[in-house]
Each structure stands twice: as structure tokens, then as C-alpha cells.
Amino acid sequence: MAGGLSLRDGALVVALRSLAIAEVLAGRGAMASIGLPAERVRERLDAYDGRVSIATVNGVSSVVVSGDPDAVDDLVAALSAEEVRAKRVNVDYASHSAQVELIEQRLRDDLAEVSPRSSTVPFYSTVTAGVLDTAGLDAGYWYTNLRQTVRFEETTRVLLRAGMRVFLECSAHPVLTMGVEETAADAGVEVAAVGSLRRGEGGLRRWLTSLGEAFVRGVPVDWSSALPARPRGEVPLPTYPFQRRRYWIDATSGTTDVASVGLGAAGHPLWGASVAMAESGEVLFTARISLDTHPWLADHAVNGTVLLPGAAFVEMVLHAGDHVGLGHLEELTLHAPLLLAERAAVQVQLLMTAADESTRRTVSVHSRAEHAEAEQPWTRHATAVLTDTPAAAGFDLSAWPPSGAVPVATAGLYDDLVVQGYEY
Structure with missing residues (x-):
């Protein structure tokens, strides 16, 4: 989208990296979503001696870890016991972990022919958390992009400081809009974050609906290309004067009124x-x-x-x-x-x-x-x-929150539900 890669090169990066993951890394690893700040997650990972690492930091309390399956499962169980939101992601590999080093040379060879170029559109990299010349998007970059932690929250903050207020997640299914909104709220900034397509909704109707969602949140949209062509963009008026005389039959009281039957x-x-x-x-x-x-x-x-x-x-x-x-x-x-x-x-x-x-x-x-x-x-x-008799409540709601209550983190809740098939 920024213009740093041709469509062919972009497809090569996606396809060949996915193939390497499927053929070499699949079955070796695991990933899990955790509802804690990155600093607190890092403290918990010291006990695993490098077998689990932070894969992505999507928001203030939205972190994904990756690593050996038994270690990831142990971390999820420990955090769940403490009533911290922690859930396995439905994958069997460990992106952004030391396991990716197994395919480093393969990626450098497979993507050697990728020919990036500089772009006039600023490219904010989640590898460097800053603006990057797209001429550097070579094979080495795309290996690093898969090996290192995704610094999405940091990059979002850089964009916010640069004055960006509209975030469009162009993908087959939006998963990062919640992280953007979480980071913006923490920074005290109001943003519009919308997706493009959704799982099972990949057509023009869904795309236009997303465009409408952006429009009602203040994003200017040129609708002329989506609407039927009209002479000079105008809708023709009736050819008779507005005499307030209607030429249709008035509805009679009948079957549309349930009382009538x-x-x-x-x-x-x-x-x-x-x-x-x-x-x-x-x-x-x-x-x-x-x-x-x-x-x-x-x-x-x-x-x-x-x-x-x-x-x-x-x-x-x-x-x-x-x-x-x-x-x-x-x-x-x-x-x-x-x-x-x-x-x-x-x-x-x-x-x-x-x-x-x-x-x-x-x-x-x-x-x-x-x-x-x-x-x-x-x-x-x-x-x-x-x-007609209310049930005895059995608890006191006169004080809120109740004494001893523990807040439950909800960041990433809907993303986790989607993984399980609950499309709310």
C-alpha cells in the first residue's frame, strides 16, 4: 500500500514465509494471548529461561507470547489460576521467538529476489517503531519482521504523536482495531479505528459498509465512484409542480392492524x-x-x-x-x-x-x-x-464495587471469542 513493494514481491513475501512456517516450524510451538502490560509479562517469562518470549505488544494490556508448547501451556495455566485473561491462540508454531531462527537462511534465500524501492508514502515499521525507508524492505527485513517482537503499541503511539487520528485495518479480518483504541485511550486521544473486510464477508458490500463506518466517524469519503452515475451528479426532480396532491391509494384499515383480527x-x-x-x-x-x-x-x-x-x-x-x-x-x-x-x-x-x-x-x-x-x-x-415475588439476592449491592472485588481485564475479549467461533 505504501508503494515499497510490487504486488508480486508482496505476494512472494506472504506465500514463501507461510510455506517455510508450515514446512519447518509447524508443530513445534505455541502462542497465547495475555491481558497484562508487557512489563508484567516479561517478569513472568524469566522463569522459563528463554523458552517463552513476547511475540507482539498490541496495546496497553494486550500481549501475545510464543515459544515451546509445554512452557506456554504452563504460563497460561498459572495466569488463569490468578484470574488473568490468558488463552492459547489457535496455531501450532511460535512466530517472533527463537524458533524462527530455524528458517533464517531459507527466508534469506527464498526472498533474495525481492526488490524494494523508496516510497512517497511514509512507512511506519512495527519492527523499528518508527518511519522506515521502504527501500530497506529486503529479505533480511522480512526475516527480522518474523523473528523479533512486533512493536505495534509503540508504533501506534508514534503515529498518534504525529497527529494521526484515523486507523484503517486493511485485512481479511480486523484484529488490531481494539489495540489501537486501547493505546489511544491511554494517551488521551480520540481516534477512529475501523476495519475493511471481515471473516466470511469479503465482498463489495462489506467494504462499502466499512467505508460508511469511517464516514460517520468524520472521515471524508468521495462517494461518487460508488454511486450510480448522474448528469452533473444531480438527481432529477419530478416534472410536475409540488402541488401536495398524491397519486397513490391511501391504505385502508385492515390486516396490518392486529386489533382488526x-x-x-x-x-x-x-x-x-x-x-x-x-x-x-x-x-x-x-x-x-x-x-x-x-x-x-x-x-x-x-x-x-x-x-x-x-x-x-x-x-x-x-x-x-x-x-x-x-x-x-x-x-x-x-x-x-x-x-x-x-x-x-x-x-x-x-x-x-x-x-x-x-x-x-x-x-x-x-x-x-x-x-x-x-x-x-x-x-x-x-x-x-x-x-410476582422477587428472589432473595443473597448479596449486598449497596456498595460498588463490592469489598474484595477483583477487576477482570476485558481487552481482547472479542478477539478471543472470534477465535472460538463466537462472532459477537
Whole structure:
């Protein structure tokens, strides 16, 4: 991007380094993400006599270590026991450690033909933590780049001091925007940090969405190349005067109003209607849920499959309870996940039993695909018990944080979840 390498040379660096790692280093090492400052991590590594080293420093409390698998596992176990965020990264090699020295000569030979050149775009290197002439991006640089610690946090601070306030992570999946925001917050600087593509979203739509995210955070964008061509960039106006006379038919009261078919409005974004049964005293809530009508649900996915969150079941059941004056959830059991496929809708029902002397009601939540055949069974997703009596808390929340509480580091949480398949 800076212009220091041709596209061919850049591809050579990526492909041949990856091949050397796969053929020589794979199976020898391990890496782990740790939620501590680099200085505290270094103190812990002294006990491992060089078998574990700091691979990258991405933020104030975002560090990755690499080294021998047993030593890395021992460090992760020790830190986890102290309630420090520490988790293995899903790789079987140790970049930025002494193990990389095994492929030094191979990389120098494989990348000997790379011909870097000076660029007019300033290149800030995470190897040197400063501006570097791109004419130096030869085979030796790309070996050092893989062997030494990645000084990402330091480089980010240099950029901040240089007045940079917009950070675009151009990659197949953003993992460093959180580190940028963490460093900027520590420096007392407000920045815009956005990605370009995402895992499973590599098309123009995702790229334009990322461009829009940058735009709403103050980044000037020339949209003319993305919008349909118009004469002089203008949208033509109607050919008749604005006489405030409309030429479409007014909607009549009908099926769009649930009251018109004998139902009651549920008064909730996830419920469409409710109805009280005449003789049994039961109450039925109905809904139609899809990613088209509830697009924010797409933010809760596991391995690419969107699931209705457990918190949504809690919210839906509690709203039904409020409807009949039972505002406390005594018990909730989840039986099966509710999957939401793209461009498909599901019908959802909640059935609440009639009231009894104990002022407790049980509810069940079922669903089935929209337009399902009559014989297709409903799937039970949850059962619950509602009551008007709050449960005893068992703890005192009058002082916050409670006495003896230990803060839990959350930096890098979403990055770790993505590795496990939780795309929140």
C-alpha cells in the first residue's frame, strides 16, 4: 500500500514465509494471548529461561507470547489460576521467538529476489517503531519482521504523536482495531479505528459498509465512484409542480392492524401480538422473527450461524410476565437453539398457563419455519416459571464495587471469542 513493494514481491513475501512456517516450524510451538502490560509479562517469562518470549505488544494490556508448547501451556495455566485473561491462540508454531531462527537462511534465500524501492508514502515499521525507508524492505527485513517482537503499541503511539487520528485495518479480518483504541485511550486521544473486510464477508458490500463506518466517524469519503452515475451528479426532480396532491391509494384499515383480527398489540419489538384465551385463562404471544425485520440479531453468531441469544428469551418471557403482573423470572430452561437463517423467517409462540392460587405461571416458547406445512412439528426452545415475588439476592449491592472485588481485564475479549467461533 505504501508503494515499497510490487504486488508480486508482496505476494512472494506472504506465500514463501507461510510455506517455510508450515514446512519447518509447524508443530513445534505455541502462542497465547495475555491481558497484562508487557512489563508484567516479561517478569513472568524469566522463569522459563528463554523458552517463552513476547511475540507482539498490541496495546496497553494486550500481549501475545510464543515459544515451546509445554512452557506456554504452563504460563497460561498459572495466569488463569490468578484470574488473568490468558488463552492459547489457535496455531501450532511460535512466530517472533527463537524458533524462527530455524528458517533464517531459507527466508534469506527464498526472498533474495525481492526488490524494494523508496516510497512517497511514509512507512511506519512495527519492527523499528518508527518511519522506515521502504527501500530497506529486503529479505533480511522480512526475516527480522518474523523473528523479533512486533512493536505495534509503540508504533501506534508514534503515529498518534504525529497527529494521526484515523486507523484503517486493511485485512481479511480486523484484529488490531481494539489495540489501537486501547493505546489511544491511554494517551488521551480520540481516534477512529475501523476495519475493511471481515471473516466470511469479503465482498463489495462489506467494504462499502466499512467505508460508511469511517464516514460517520468524520472521515471524508468521495462517494461518487460508488454511486450510480448522474448528469452533473444531480438527481432529477419530478416534472410536475409540488402541488401536495398524491397519486397513490391511501391504505385502508385492515390486516396490518392486529386489533382488526381480534388480537392485542404486544407492545414489544420481539412480540407481534397477544391474546387471552376465553375459557382456559391461558395467554398466547405470537411473533414473526427474521434477520430482515430484526437485523441486529445478526450480531450474535456462532461459527457463522445466527442464534437468538439466551438474553432474548429472558426478555421475551419477562415481557409476557409483565403483561399479567408477574414481573419476576423464577426459572428458565433452554432446550434447543433457535436458528435464524438469512432471508428466512420463523413463527414464534409463547404460551402461558392460567393463574393459580400460588400466583405462579409456567410458560413455554416454541417456533417453526414460516409457511411450514401444517404437519410440521413445533420446536420447543424454552420453558420458564414466572412469579410476582422477587428472589432473595443473597448479596449486598449497596456498595460498588463490592469489598474484595477483583477487576477482570476485558481487552481482547472479542478477539478471543472470534477465535472460538463466537462472532459477537
